[in-house]
Amino acid sequence: MVPSEPPRPAATARARGYTYPGEEEGVHFWDFWHVLNCRRWTVISSCVVTVIAVTIWTFTTHPVYTGTATLRIEKEEPHVVKFDEVVKDADSQQDYYQTQYKLLQSRTLANRVIGLLQLDRHPDFQQPERGRGWLTQAETRFRQWLVRWAPVPPPPAPEETEDLALASPLTSAVLSRLLIEPVRSSRLVRISFESHFPDLAARVPNALADAFIAQQLDQKVEATRYATQFLATQLDETRDRLGEAEGKLNRFLKANNILFIAGGDKTSQAQDLITQQLTLLSDGWLKARSERIAKESLLAQGNTQDVGTLPAVLQNTLVSKLREDLAALESEYEKLSQVFKPGYPHMRQLAEKIAESRRQLRTEIDRAAQAVQADYQAALRTEQELEGALAQQRLQAGGLADNMAKYNLLRREVDTSRDLYSSLLARLRETQISAALFTSNISIVDRAEIS
Incomplete structure (x- = not known):
């Protein structure tokens, strides 16, 4: 009876998935297959988890549409009449355009667009949990459950003021989706807005552009109205002073013949x-x-x-x-x-x-x-x-x-x-x-x- 040879260390190492440095050139496909076969449940679990995650993300994520409008902002206004305007802007070129960019992102202008488009009634802003993570949703539900089982007196309702309107969450939500992007080496600026609704993504930039132009004109009209009232008051006072001065002059001429x-x-x-x-x-x-x-x-x-x-x-x-x-x-x-x-x-x-x-x-x-x-x-x-x-x-x-x-x-x-x-x-x-x-x-x- 011939005694069996003990297994060689190299064969044992290959069976266990190890190789010696000198045997690298001897590795072939079946060695890899043997390793994958040993780790098959790990690979299958990873693939299943990935497919499930991608499927969930695909079905739960809503498409985001971006609408972009382009404005041209000139430094000087076209003169229809030969005289100067009542209100002159003495800012520098850079300060002027930076100011316009900030005005495009102002809360006042955003509230104006919200009122024009009635965004408070739009479905895109009536589902606050859309697009939020499950941890955030769970936290919100837990807080609601806690308030329901341990009620606390609600704080007094604040009075409706313009400051509260400017600080509303809806305004912040609109501004968070708004992007003002100046075009380099030009007087153009892009107004972009993201929304899950394509019509809203187009309407908001257009409404913002129209509202911005209207706001500029309103400011000029208001300044002109104030200037008109001021000039009318000064005109009445000057007319009275003129009459008084002419009366003094006539009396002096008569008194001295x-x-x-x-x-x-x-x-x-x-x-x-x-x-x-x-x-x-x-x-x-x-x-x-x-x-x-x-x-x-x-x-x-x-x-x-x-x-x-x-x-x-x-x-x-x-x-x-x-x-x-x-x-x-x-x-x-x-x-x-x-x-x-x-x-x-x-x-x-x-x-x-x-x-x-x-x-x-x-x-x-x-x-x-x-x-x-x-x-x-x-x-x-x-x-x-x-x-x-x-x-x-x-x-x-x-x-x-x-x-x-x-x-x-x-x-x-x-x-x-x-x-x-x-x-x-x-x-x-x-x-x-x-x-x-x-x-x-x-x-x-x-x-x-x-x-």
Whole structure:
């Protein structure tokens, strides 16, 4: 009997699934099959668990749809009218766009969309446990059971306020599904929304875009309304100040008897009138003074010399005629005196004529001298009157500076109030026009569509 050989270590190791380093090249398919056969229940269990998990996930998971709308946001608004808007945005380019992105994610805008689409009644937001893990669902059910068996008094219901509306879970749920994605190197921004309902995934981005544009316009309308009320109030106050200033100016003009010719600079008119009057009075006074001096010289000449030698007497035609007649009578009397004696009747008549002629000549000379005296007195009175008027005019010219200073002050107040009133009135009209011509710098490039 041949004794059996003990098993070799290599065969025993291969049977147990082990190999030596030197035997690696001797491993073949049946070795793997032997290992799998030994671990078959482990492999089968893993496959079954995986299939069951995938099946459960496939049947319990709802498809998620994403709707995307694209907006274009311009920094500057298109100008329909030539004047500026009431409210100007002075932010920088980067700050402006970052602000717009945050506004797109604001709770106020989300609540506006919720109200427009009535999302509180939509099935996608009426099943809060959809998509939540089974641990979370179990925790919720446990809390409900605990509250049912150990009731606690409910907290007092808070008052319905705008802050509570902004902090509602529905708003948070909507914002959690919303994605605002700016497109690099452009003025475009994408608005994406995820939902289990394809129509809702498209409606929410579109509604959000429309609501955002409407919100921007509403803010401008509100700012314009406030500006219109403010300008109207300022306009009424300015109108009252203008009326009061004009009343003060008119009372000042009447009190100081200041009159102006229509048109032109009022201050220049007053100064020109005073200057013209001063010039006229000064010229008249100088002329009257010269005439008075000339007549005074003639009068003095008549006092020191024979009155008959005065130029006024020598230039008197009647005096000249009487002198010619007297010379003729004296010449005739001289001739006849060589023939007749003075007692001769004709000589006596001729002597009487000569005496009468001399008397008339003296009378006319005296009358001419009196005319010189009268002319001197008239010239003296004229000079004195003009001198008084000139002095009075100089006083008025001196007081004109004070009156014009007060007048200019009142006039500037009137002009300032009138300019301010005109400016406010024009601005109010522009604001009212701009309110009807509001345009938005935000436009929808692509609307979200149901696919």
